[in-house]
Amino acid sequence: MTAPTINGTRYPQPIEHLLPAARALDLPDGEAFPSRNRLMREFRIGAPKAGELLALLKTEPATQPADTTEPATTDPAVPEPAPPVEPDPTPAPEITTPEPPAEASAVSRPDTPTPPPTPAPPRRAVAWPVVLLALPAFVAIWSGWVGLGGLTGFGIVHPLPGIWDSFSINSAITLPIGVETYGAYALYVWLSGRVPAPALRFAKWSALGSLVVGALGQVAYHLLVAAGITSAPWWITTAVACLPVAVLGMGAALAHLVRTHD
Known part of the structure; x- marks a missing residue:
């Protein structure tokens, strides 16, 4: 049986055979043990x-290295077995993050900006003052x-002949109801700003046209009355006869544009 060699690669080297050779290695100044590499x-x-070999070197006292020049047939001296290396029983300290006290968590941090009050x-x-202003204007208009x-x-006209002959109405009331009501409605739509651009x-x-027409109608009436004219020029x-038709057309067009979102 051939004795194992120190640097051979064919067979694994026992720790007992490598330990004396490891002690005999030349070490640089300042190093007590060779590195694992x-x-x-x-x-x-x-x-x-x-x-494992490095651990044995650090735990065993240094002894006289065995003579490596002996014949291959001579068995090297077997050193006494070293005590097993036990791991350090002291556990590594655990790093824990301290929890903030309950009082600090309940109170807002000082660096947190306080939102401004709503x-x-x-x-x-x-x-209601508009009602007071509108009453005298309504009477005059x-x-x-x-x-x-x-x-x-x-x-005076009878709108229901043969059905309700006694029912009559003065058709002149259609002028203030139509012109002034449309002017107020168009003014409201314009100033609301909540409708499409058209x-x-x-x-x-x-709205501006209705207000101008209403003003011209009041001027025309007072001028005719002041001049003693009982029948207006043609x-x-x-x-004046075209006003009800114009008001109907403008009201229908405005209602259509308000509901159109194209």
Whole structure:
């Protein structure tokens, strides 16, 4: 049987045979033990075996290295077995993050910006003064349009002949109801700003036109009455007679544009 060699690679080297050779290695100044990498390189052994050999070197006292020049047939002296290396029983300290106290978690951090208080919604303006302003204007406008209608051929009519012969109505009231009501509605649509752009433009110009026509109607009536004229000229009669039809067309167009979102 051939004795194993120290640097051979054919057979694994026992730790007992490698230990004396590892003690006999030349070490640089300042190093007490060879490194694990050097043991792996010198004796061609793996990392676990090199680590075990290095542990034995650190735990056993140094002894006289065995003579490596003896014949191959002579068995080297077997050193006493070293005590097993026990791992350090002291566990590594655990790093724990201290929890904040309950009082600190309940209170907001000082560096957190406090959101500004929500401002109270502004109070809406009251609308009842408009009613007081509209009452005298309504009386003057109503009487002016009804009077102008009487000068231009509007008067008492029976809208239900043969059905309700006693029912009659003065057609002159259609002028203030149609012109002034449409003007107020178009003005509301224009100033609301909540309608499509075409409806907004149409409401703006038709509201201004209705207010101008209403003012011209009041001027015409008072001038005719002041001049003692009991029948309006033909061109005034023609314009006044077209007002109900114009109001109907503009009202229908504005209602259509308000509901169109294209």
